[in-house]
Amino acid sequence: MAEAVLLTTKPRNDHGKMKARRLRRQGLVPAVIYGHKEATLSVSLNGEDLSRAIRHGVRVVDVQAEGKVEKALIKEVQWDHLGMEILHVDFARVAADERVEINVRVELRGTAPGIATGGVIDQPIHLLAVECLAIAVPDSIRVNVSTLQLGDAIHVKELVLPEGVKALSDPDAVVVQVIAKLVEAEPTAAPEGAPVAAEQAEPEVIRRERPAEEEEEAEPKK
Helix, strand or coil, X not given: CCCCCEEEEEECCCCCHHHHHHHHHCCEEEXXXXXXXXXXXXXXXXXXXXXXXXXXXXXXXXXXXXXXXXEEEEEEEXXXXXXXXXXXXXXXXXXXXXXXXXXXXXXXXXXXXXXXXXXXXXXXCCEEEEEEEHHHCCCCEEEECCCCCCCXXXXXXXXXXXXXXXXXCCCCCEEEEEEECCCCCCCCCCCCCCCCCHHHCCCCCCCCCCCHHHHHXXXXXX
């Protein structure tokens, strides 16, 4: 579980795209805090602090707003089209003893011996849906692949999860497996005496016949 992170916010009274752009130029990110039948707050916060928390896998933070600190889940993050800049974030209030449903990143550990015998790693599940305490969201679900031979797989029901964490995905779903590497067929050589392929032939030059009037106009004047 990641360490507790405190994010300090400021009230935000102005709304609209122009106001949001102005905030982002100042290094701030517009956000809302909602939930627990309390008033929805429009706030802004330091974009670098938020980005750092997200990069380190933090999902639940302490948010300081209106003179008090609340625990909140980073519910939704809107990115720009390049996935570089955070445009907006939604925080959902949570209690310390509240269980939440959340997607957690799956992280592979070790080297599968099946790779040495011609296999490749195939990972169908990169995010695992889990249920856990809001204050105990794991940074990631670590999966050891160091025993996987060619043809072996690890299913959701076989994962070793942190205490108090319950997987919500299909128990029989494959998380990671070692499959045979696909070998591309060698191109077949053309038999001797076969005609040259169309793409190797010289292109035909197509010229438009100019009308007689154009020919006359093209004649240099004496």
